[in-house]
Amino acid sequence: MIRLSLPATDAEIAALKVGDQVWLSGTIITGRDAAHHYMIENFIKREPPESERQMYEILRCALAGNVIYHCGPVVAKENGKYRFVAAGPTTSIREEPYEHLVIEKFNVKGVIGKGGMGAKTLEACRKFKAAYFHAIGGAATYIAQSVKEVIDVYKLDLGVPEAMWLIRVEDFPAVVTMDSHGGSLHAEVEARSKQKLEELLSTIK
Amino acid sequence: MHLNDNFKDDLVEFIRRTSVELPDDVIISLTRATQAEQPASAAASALQTILQNVQMSKLGTTPICQDTGTLIFYVDYPAAMSTIPLRKMIEAAVVEATAKSFLRPNAVDSLTGKNSGNNTGREFPVVHFEEWQEPQLRVRLMLKGGGCENVGAQYSLPNTKLGADRDIAGIKKVILDAAFQAQGKGCAPGILGVGIGGDRETSYMISKKQFFRRLDDRNANPVLAEIEDEVLAKANQLGIGPMGFGGKTTLLGVKADWAHRLPASFFVSVSYMCWADRRRTLIVRDGKVEIH
Numbered sequence: 420m421i422r423l424s425l426p427a428t429d430a431e432i433a434a435l436k437v438g439d440q441v442w443l444s445g446t447i448i449t450g451r452d453a454a455h456h457y458m459i460e461n462f463i464k465r466e467p468p469e470s471e472r473q474m475y476e477i478l479r480c481a482l483a484g485n486v487i488y489h490c491g492p493v494v495a496k497e498n499g500k501y502r503f504v505a506a507g508p509t510t511s512i513r514e515e516p517y518e519h520l521v522i523e524k525f526n527v528k529g530v531i532g533k534g535g536m537g538a539k540t541l542e543a544c545r546k547f548k549a550a551y552f553h554a555i556g557g558a559a560t561y562i563a564q565s566v567k568e569v570i571d572v573y574k575l576d577l578g579v580p581e582a583m584w585l586i587r588v589e590d591f592p593a594v595v596t597m598d599s600h601g602g603s604l605h606a607e608v609e610a611r612s613k614q615k616l617e618e619l620l621s622t623i624k
Numbered sequence: 625m626h627l628n629d630n631f632k633d634d635l636v637e638f639i640r641r642t643s644v645e646l647p648d649d650v651i652i653s654l655t656r657a658t659q660a661e662q663p664a665s666a667a668a669s670a671l672q673t674i675l676q677n678v679q680m681s682k683l684g685t686t687p688i689c690q691d692t693g694t695l696i697f698y699v700d701y702p703a704a705m706s707t708i709p710l711r712k713m714i715e716a717a718v719v720e721a722t723a724k725s726f727l728r729p730n731a732v733d734s735l736t737g738k739n740s741g742n743n744t745g746r747e748f749p750v751v752h753f754e755e756w757q758e759p760q761l762r763v764r765l766m767l768k769g770g771g772c773e774n775v776g777a778q779y780s781l782p783n784t785k786l787g788a789d790r791d792i793a794g795i796k797k798v799i800l801d802a803a804f805q806a807q808g809k810g811c812a813p814g815i816l817g818v819g820i821g822g823d824r825e826t827s828y829m830i831s832k833k834q835f836f837r838r839l840d841d842r843n844a845n846p847v848l849a850e851i852e853d854e855v856l857a858k859a860n861q862l863g864i865g866p867m868g869f870g871g872k873t874t875l876l877g878v879k880a881d882w883a884h885r886l887p888a889s890f891f892v893s894v895s896y897m898c899w900a901d902r903r904r905t906l907i908v909r910d911g912k913v914e915i916h
Contacts, residue, residue, distance in 0.1 A: 438666060453737065493690045493728045504725050505681075505690035510771040510809055534771070534809035534868065555670050556771065556811035556867060557900040559690040561677035578739025579729050580690075592673065594666050594869065608870050609807060612862040616804045619858045620786060623796050 422590075426484030427528045429548040435595045437602040441552065442590040446570065447531070448481045449490045451509055453581035455517040457574060463520050474573060481585060482525035486552065489514065489532035491580025493559070494569070501569040503586065505559035508533040511551075519543035535596050535605030544599050551597035553604075565591040625705050625761055627713070627908070634906070634913045635717035635763075639695070640726045641915055642765050642904040643687045646678045649839045650876070650901045654678075657813055657866070657873035667871030674866075674899060685726075689811075689900045691769040692727040695749035696832065700762040707753045714751055714763075718743045760909040766835055772810035772898040776831075777802045778824060781890040790890050792847065795820055796855050802894035803859040803875060808868015811898035815839070815877040816855070819893040821885035827893035834879035835897045836905075843880070852878045866899075876901075 423431060425445025435441070450458070458478070461467055467475040492506040511518075511532030518536060521527060522543040529549055530536070533556040544550060554562060568587040575582045596604040654675055661668035681688040697714055701707060719742045721727050731745035732738070743749065756762075779798040781790045786801050788794035799818055806814070819830030843849040856878045865871020876899065885891065905916045 440666065440669065491690060491728065493687050493692070493725055495725045505687040505728070507690050509691065510774065512809065533811070534807070553867065553869075555673045555677070556808075557689040557769075557898055558673050558677035559688060560681040560684060560686045561673055563686070563690075564680070577737075578732065578741070581739070594670075594867075596869070604870070605807070605868060608864055608868055611870075612804055612807070612864050615862050616800065619800060619861060620797055623793050623800070623854070623858075 425486060428484070432528050432548050432550050432599050435550050435598055436600070437595055437598050437604045439595040441593055441595060443486065443531070443552065443593060444589045444591070445485070446481070446585065446587050447486050447488050448478075449488045449492065449582075449584040449586070451489050451491055451581060452513055453577040454574060454583050455514050455521065457577070458521055459517050463524055477573060478525060482527050484526060484528050486529035486531055487521065487527055489530065492563070492584060494579055494584075501572065503563045503566040503569060506563040506566055507557055507559035508554040510534045511536050515540060522547050522549050531591070531593055535603065541597055541601065541603050541606075544597055545601050548599045550595055550599055552593035553596040554591070554593045562591065565589055625702055625908070627710070631908075631913070632713050632717050632720070635714060636720050636724070638763070638765065638904060638906045638915050639717060639721040640685065640724070642767055642902050643692055643721075643726045644681050644685050646688055646900065647903060650899070651675070651678060653839045653876045654813075654899060657876065660872045661866070662871075665871065666869040667865045667867070670866040670869060687726060687728070688902060689769055689898070690728055691771065692730060693767040693769040693902075694730070694773065695727070695743065696766050696768055697749060697751040698764040698833070698836075699751060699753045700756040700758070701753060702759050702761060703755060703757075705761070711751055714749065715744050718749050760907055763906040764836055765904055765906075766832075767902040768832070769811070769898055769900065772814060772896045775806040775810040776828075776893075776895045777805060778828065779892045779894070781892060792851065795892050796851055798892045799851070799855045799878065799894055800858055802896070803855070804862055804864075806896050807864055808866070810896040811900065812864060812868055813866055813873040813876045813899055815879065815897040815901055816875060817895040817897065818851075818878065818880035819891070820880060820882040822883035822891060823886070823889065824891055824893075826883055827891040828895065830881050830883055831893040831895040834881060835895070835901060836903055837879045839877045848880045848882070851880055
């Protein structure tokens with residue numbers, strides 16, 4: 420097990436290899452489909468408009484050297500304070516067209532999600548020194564225990580799952596499945612299973 | 625059959641249990657899978673985390689997975705029972721279960737992108753009603769997450785790319801391909817529900833209904849039993865493993881059923897259920913409610 424404190428340095432990210440089991444600690448922000456759409460439309464396709472300037476500064480601080488978590492949590496509000504009840508990862512591949520742009524623009528050092536990502540993100544991980552951390556899909560209660568505090572929430576108008584939640588995590592468990600050296604467990608497993616599939620199809624009569 | 629006003633509370637409890645408690649047969653199957661993986665591998669540790677999560681969710685009464693999914697209700701009702709008040713009660717129970725954080729608000733307006741905030745909306749929740757000849761009322765519920773729903777697939781035979789003809793071998797080939805295509809993305813190890821024949825709609829419907837079968841049951845139809853066994857054994861040789869980390873257990877089960885088809889059409893529909901196979905049955909018999 421490797422303990423990684425966030426924000427992380429390029430050297431810390433470069434030391435991570437596919438297959439490493441890690442515990443992440445620090446302040447991270449959630450962002451999934453609608454959040455990526457929002458970032459692309461407002462901060463990447465154009466200069467941030469006046470109305471989104473404040474949000475841009477918040478994200479710049481939250482994401483620099485840090486990780487973005489593909490997650491749409493179940494949240495409870497008790498005595499005016501939010502608490503994460505269930506908070507596993509969502510499927511990352513939907514952000515494949517956008518993530519490399521977000522990594523570059525905001526100097527993101529890692530993505531937490533599930534299912535892995537494709538060639539564009541892998542290349543961005545190599546070029547800008549970032550890693551993909553695979554959390555255990557469906558292990559929502561277990562992961563929520565590592566979320567110690569909900570610091571703030573942005574874009575709540577997108578709905579609870581799609582909002583951007585700034586959270587403090589301690590010992591968040593994940594496995595590195597894409598590293599900053601071009602390694603991808605997903606590409607490996609897919610290639611291996613593809614070969615096996617061909618072999619198995621020929622045995623079905 | 626008359627349902628008293630407390631029935632809504634029973635439905636809320638039914639939804640809570642479906643969201644926080646994994647069925648026994650699924651837990652047993654996951655436990656076996658854990659023992660089969662190489663100790664200390666990413667696959668083994670993923671399964672251990674999953675089992676720990678299952679236990680914590682039950683004890684803490686929190687959702688097993690934050691994606692509490694599409695709520696799909698199948699209601700079998702006795703003769704002369706009106707379904708309109710029942711639908712209203714189901715909807716009210718869904719709203720309450722959402723307010724209590726047993727469910728995540730998941731209903732998004734497809735045109736505006738706005739989340740309704742309470743899990744109700746157009747065709748949401750999904751409720752299928754069917755009259756049956758039994759005196760009791762049966763409500764079955766599954767929570768079907770989006771990650772696994774996205775990796776479902778419908779094949780039309782013949783499929784030249786896979787060398788799948790309009791025969792039993794062709795059926796097996798496309799199901800195996802669906803397991804490959806899903807990789808770990810549907811939260812493996814998952815369960816495949818298969819609908820053979822029918823039109824596109826019925827075919828998918830049959831595939832989803834299979835998720836109510838216990839993992840340890842055996843198909844009474846020997847042809848289907850053979851399809852299920854062979855595809856399961858072969859899928860577990862693909863090496864995709866839990867979460868797609870590589871490993872021995874890619875699927876926990878394959879369950880199939882069939883319908884008559886048109887001469888021109890031959891659909892094989894494959895639905896994927898993640899390891900968090902959340903399903904429960906509620907029965908109302910002689911005014912008493914049981915949840916299984």
